[in-house]
Amino acid sequence: MTALLRYHSALFLRSQRWLAPLILYAALVVVGVRPGDPVAGSLGIAAAGLLPVSAWAVRICLTQEPEASRAVVAAAGGRSRAHLAALLTGAGWPVLAGAVAACAVTATGDLAGTGGPAALLAGVLATTACALTGGAVGALAARPFVRAPGLSVAALLLGSLGALVTTGSPAKHAVASLVGAEGAVRPPWAACAAAVLLAAVTAAVSRLAAARLE
Amino acid sequence: MRTSERGRGPVRLAGVGRRYGPRGPWVLRGVDLELPEGRLVRATGANGTGKSTLLRLVAGVDAPAEGRITGRPARTAYVPERFPAALPFTALAHLVHLGRLQGLRTGEARARAGEWLERFGAGAYAGTALAELSKGGAQKVAVAQALLAAPGLLVLDEAWTGLDEGARAELDRAVRERVAAGCTVLFVDHDPRRLAGEAGVTLRLEHGGVHGLPPRPGDGAGPDPAPRPAAPRPARVSAPAPAAVPVPASMRIVASGGRALPDVLPGGAARVSPADGGGVVFRVGGGDSDELLRLLLAASWHVHRVEPEPAPAPAREPA
Numbered sequence: 001m002t003a004l005l006r007y008h009s010a011l012f013l014r015s016q017r018w019l020a021p022l023i024l025y026a027a028l029v030v031v032g033v034r035p036g037d038p039v040a041g042s043l044g045i046a047a048a049g050l051l052p053v054s055a056w057a058v059r060i061c062l063t064q065e066p067e068a069s070r071a072v073v074a075a076a077g078g079r080s081r082a083h084l085a086a087l088l089t090g091a092g093w094p095v096l097a098g099a100v101a102a103c104a105v106t107a108t109g110d111l112a113g114t115g116g117p118a119a120l121l122a123g124v125l126a127t128t129a130c131a132l133t134g135g136a137v138g139a140l141a142a143r144p145f146v147r148a149p150g151l152s153v154a155a156l157l158l159g160s161l162g163a164l165v166t167t168g169s170p171a172k173h174a175v176a177s178l179v180g181a182e183g184a185v186r187p188p189w190a191a192c193a194a195a196v197l198l199a200a201v202t203a204a205v206s207r208l209a210a211a212r213l214e
Numbered sequence: 215m216r217t218s219e220r221g222r223g224p225v226r227l228a229g230v231g232r233r234y235g236p237r238g239p240w241v242l243r244g245v246d247l248e249l250p251e252g253r254l255v256r257a258t259g260a261n262g263t264g265k266s267t268l269l270r271l272v273a274g275v276d277a278p279a280e281g282r283i284t285g286r287p288a289r290t291a292y293v294p295e296r297f298p299a300a301l302p303f304t305a306l307a308h309l310v311h312l313g314r315l316q317g318l319r320t321g322e323a324r325a326r327a328g329e330w331l332e333r334f335g336a337g338a339y340a341g342t343a344l345a346e347l348s349k350g351g352a353q354k355v356a357v358a359q360a361l362l363a364a365p366g367l368l369v370l371d372e373a374w375t376g377l378d379e380g381a382r383a384e385l386d387r388a389v390r391e392r393v394a395a396g397c398t399v400l401f402v403d404h405d406p407r408r409l410a411g412e413a414g415v416t417l418r419l420e421h422g423g424v425h426g427l428p429p430r431p432g433d434g435a436g437p438d439p440a441p442r443p444a445a446p447r448p449a450r451v452s453a454p455a456p457a458a459v460p461v462p463a464s465m466r467i468v469a470s471g472g473r474a475l476p477d478v479l480p481g482g483a484a485r486v487s488p489a490d491g492g493g494v495v496f497r498v499g500g501g502d503s504d505e506l507l508r509l510l511l512a513a514s515w516h517v518h519r520v521e522p523e524p525a526p527a528p529a530r531e532p533a
């Protein structure tokens with residue numbers, strides 16, 4: 001699995017396909033967060049901005065390989081494991097970027113009575129919840145479910161928006177717990193756990209569907 | 215250094231079927247097959263009979279829609295017919311990644327990648343970006359990735375296509391080495407002379423099913439009938455499924471040559487007429503066209519054209 005993750009990461013990073021989603025994320029954070037703002041709300045905005053970015057990254061990782069090279073890798077490393085590695089790579093790098101952003105926001109924001117470590121923990125949990133929910137959206141909006149590129153991008157955008165506003169979405173709960181927070185910040189453990197579950201179920205469905213539909 | 219794969223048992227296909235999409239037509243169905251270790255297995259059949267699909271299933275590139283495939287060794291390698299890899303790696307970096315995927319350590323993978331590129335005369339391309347390689351250069355990388363980890367199962371889908379003559383001969387040698395080391399090699403090639411007479415098992419695909427055949431007496435021995443090998447070990451023969459994919463009913467082969475051919479041609483092929491511009495036209499059933507081609511090439515005939523028979527014009531009015 002390590003070799004597959006290295007392969008997909010190298011593909012993602014060397015192809016420079018990471019650049020556009022990262023720029024989008026940086027823009028969202030810069031526009032949405034001002035140094036000196038209350039830290040909880042800023043962390044919530046930074047986490048919410050990660051959701052479409054993560055969805056995009058997962059779609060990139062699922063579709064970046066030419067068919068012939070996917071076949072070669074499937075034989076060498078296992079078809080289903082290669083699919084999982086693409087999903088993990090696509091969600092893993094956004095989690096990392098989100099964690100860095102959470103650190104920066106915590107460092108520059110107004111703590112207003114909240115402890116720095118507590119705020120950071122809440123921010124990282126919300127970031128993870130949003131990245132994994134976004135990853136699930138990206139997995140459902142790409143192969144094997146949606147093949148046509150135009151439809152896939154439309155599904156990605158609508159899915160991301162939906163995941164941010166729909167009640168029951170782990171991302172919405174995680175963001176709401178920060179943006180609406182008054183007083184002490186409560187770490188969104190439940191939302192993060194729900195997002196982990198959602199991502200795991202989506203990954204399993206995507207692997208099965210790849211075997212059936214491709 | 216080369217891993218021996220002896221003692222792992224055959225790769226087994228039990229009731230394997232494959233279709234693309236949940237409602238697509240079956241490309242293969244009811245395939246029961248054993249691919250013994252240390253055997254060279256050739257798959258033959260007309261276009262559209264599912265040769266590539268069978269190879270992809272055996273290699274694990276595609277999952278069967280029904281049935282099971284067991285006994286696939288940990289190190290499995292697949293070479294597609296075309297490897298136009300627009301990947302952001304150099305040839306060497308890509309091979310190192312693929313070596314690691316097959317369980318090699320980085321240093322070992324790098325050393326073997328260099329060795330195999332040298333063997334195929336592509337040592338100079340090690341630092342070239344994959345996207346800049348010619349078709350032949352990319353195919354050499356595809357072949358090298360399959361061989362560098364000494365796989366226990368090697369699946370070659372017309373892997374020779376696009377290679378230069380030296381590299382084709384080198385691939386023949388490499389395949390023989392792998393078979394001798396206990397590797398199962400399954401291959402398809404359009405050239406019937408490819409490794410002729412060496413295949414321990416020949417599979418014939420038609421109408422969505424797979425039939426095992428003993429080694430052909432004619433393989434590599436010219437048109438004269440050679441003695442049949444004493445104990446041919448056929449692949450386990452499947453129950454052929456009902457026709458799922460239309461096979462070209464018959465093929466036209468235009469060829470010319472001086473040497474006499476046997477009176478009875480494969481599949482009852484008929485010499486139709488002299489073709490325009492010289493040569494002889496043969497008409498043969500789609501499933502037997504490979505065999506006729508093999509025979510013609512073995513007799514040093516020159517094959518001009520192979521094409522599907524045009525559909526016959528409606529000959530009679532409905533009564």
